[in-house]
Amino acid sequence: MVQATYHFPRGFLWGTATAAHQVEGNNTNNQWWKWEQDGHTQGTSGLACDWWGGRWREDFDRAAEGGQNAHRLSVEWSRIQPTPDTWDEDALERYRTMLRGLRERGMTPLVTLHHYTDPLWLVEMGAHSTGSGQGWEIEAVIPLFEKFARKTVEALKEYCTLWCTFNEPNGYALNGYVGGGLSGDFPPGKNDLKLAMQVQSNMIRAHAAAYRAIHQIQPEARVGIALHYRAFTPHYGWSPLDRFLTKNASMILNNIFPMAFSNGVIRSLLGTVQIPEAKGTQDYFGLNYYTRNRVTFDLRRPETMFTGAFFADDSDFSDKKFLINEPDGMFEGLKWIVRRFPNLPILVTENGFADAEDRVRPRYIAQHIHQMWRAVNFNWPVKGYFHWTLVDNFEWEQGWTLRFGLWALDEHTQKRTKRRSADLYAEICKENGLSSEMVEKYCPEVFDKLFPV
Ligand code: FCB
Numbered sequence: 001m002v003q004a005t006y007h008f009p010r011g012f013l014w015g016t017a018t019a020a021h022q023v024e025g026n027n028t029n030n031q032w033w034k035w036e037q038d039g040h041t042q043g044t045s046g047l048a049c050d051w052w053g054g055r056w057r058e059d060f061d062r063a064a065e066g067g068q069n070a071h072r073l074s075v076e077w078s079r080i081q082p083t084p085d086t087w088d089e090d091a092l093e094r095y096r097t098m099l100r101g102l103r104e105r106g107m108t109p110l111v112t113l114h115h116y117t118d119p120l121w122l123v124e125m126g127a128h129s130t131g132s133g134q135g136w137e138i139e140a141v142i143p144l145f146e147k148f149a150r151k152t153v154e155a156l157k158e159y160c161t162l163w164c165t166f167n168e169p170n171g172y173a174l175n176g177y178v179g180g181g182l183s184g185d186f187p188p189g190k191n192d193l194k195l196a197m198q199v200q201s202n203m204i205r206a207h208a209a210a211y212r213a214i215h216q217i218q219p220e221a222r223v224g225i226a227l228h229y230r231a232f233t234p235h236y237g238w239s240p241l242d243r244f245l246t247k248n249a250s251m252i253l254n255n256i257f258p259m260a261f262s263n264g265v266i267r268s269l270l271g272t273v274q275i276p277e278a279k280g281t282q283d284y285f286g287l288n289y290y291t292r293n294r295v296t297f298d299l300r301r302p303e304t305m306f307t308g309a310f311f312a313d314d315s316d317f318s319d320k321k322f323l324i325n326e327p328d329g330m331f332e333g334l335k336w337i338v339r340r341f342p343n344l345p346i347l348v349t350e351n352g353f354a355d356a357e358d359r360v361r362p363r364y365i366a367q368h369i370h371q372m373w374r375a376v377n378f379n380w381p382v383k384g385y386f387h388w389t390l391v392d393n394f395e396w397e398q399g400w401t402l403r404f405g406l407w408a409l410d411e412h413t414q415k416r417t418k419r420r421s422a423d424l425y426a427e428i429c430k431e432n433g434l435s436s437e438m439v440e441k442y443c444p445e446v447f448d449k450l451f452p453v
Contacts, residue, residue, distance in 0.1 A: 013384025067429030231329030
């Protein structure tokens with residue numbers, strides 16, 4: 001039997017990713033909390049993983065003991081700025097303590113400023129005025145985000161130089177503004193592609209403003225976003241229509257942000273928008289990769305320009321058929337980035353699988369890390385990997401029905417239970433690589449794929 005190890009470069013970052021609303025608990029002052037109370041989600045976030053109550057300490061211990069040398073977390077805007085005119089210094093102090101906690105455990109922090117949640121006051125802004133829109137639909141949000149970014153970075157700069165302004169701004173806009181979007185119903189639950197484009201262009205402009213502000217405060221900062229990249233294939237390769245829709249889906253979901261960062265322009269079927277200030281405002285490319293969809297013409301989906309996206313029946317499915325295990329898509333995504341931004345460092349800011357029983361996750365992890373290694377082996381500048389996620393947490397509209405953690409969580413008792421994937425991932429982090437022994441031990445079913453003779 002083959003014996004080998006796929007090693008990664010020295011200094012590679014290995015971590016997990018989390019988001020404030022999904023782990024902190026009691027984030028009562030943002031639009032997601034309200035969305036949950038209004039019955040749009042499967043259960044409510046409640047105490048979540050109780051990080052705000054201090055359980056981040058034990059979870060950071062778990063991460064550090066598992067050999068992780070980095071962690072990606074987000075701060076909650078509605079805690080830091082509870083009203084338009086107030087800053088909560090205690091909340092900022094609490095985040096400083098958490099980041100110090102990471103440093104003390106030898107982990108490099110990557111801080112996301114906006115991960116899906118907005119303060120209630122922000123989303124209500126403009127709602128009562130005359131038809132100009134609300135929240136991220138209106139330009140007034142841009143300087144507010146910049147101010148929040150300044151305040152937060154000023155407070156946390158002692159512990160962090162790696163910043164992510166927005167997590168999946170494309171996911172935020174499409175899930176919130178295009179009915180039956182990628183994964184489901186996000187607030188504000190509107191159905192208007194044009195508005196989705198407007199939200200995205202406001203987010204791009206807010207990113208550009210924050211990018212400059214952060215560099216003013218901290219010249220050595222590295223700033224980017226985490227893009228939700230989805231691999232797509234035409235269902236019928238022979239069909240020009242399916243091929244066109246596939247290209248268009250990728251254009252709308254994947255291309256808008258990278259295009260703005262490379263040319264300062266966004267182009268889509270809905271028109272062209274110039275955002276010159278966005279050009280060159282990315283110090284690394286943050287890639288969130290989960291899965292691949294097949295795309296076909298679907299008359300029942302006018303809201304998505306008749307694009308139907310689905311998974312084939314014989315796929316390697318996650319729980320609730322939410323995702324499928326498609327490791328090649330990871331390589332494809334990395335290649336897609338390198339072609340556009342040949343020298344830009346890349347961080348895999350998220351990658352993971354919903355699998356309460358941990359049946360598929362070990363092979364999902366091994367196969368995706370193998371694809372990432374292929375990219376590294378071409379000298380593509382992949383610098384780190386953040387698995388989604390450390391401990392099961394509140395999964396947005398799916399609530400507690402999808403379990404992405406290396407550790408299982410009983411949200412009623414707060415008890416954590418280790419899954420086998422946590423051990424596999426710990427071995428990978430400690431080895432700085434994936435070995436044939438690990439694959440043999442945790443997912444022998446893919447041994448021949450990963451170590452062919
Ligand atoms: C990503 C989100 C993250 C989590 C995972 C499963 O799209 O960024 O918060 O919900 O999906």
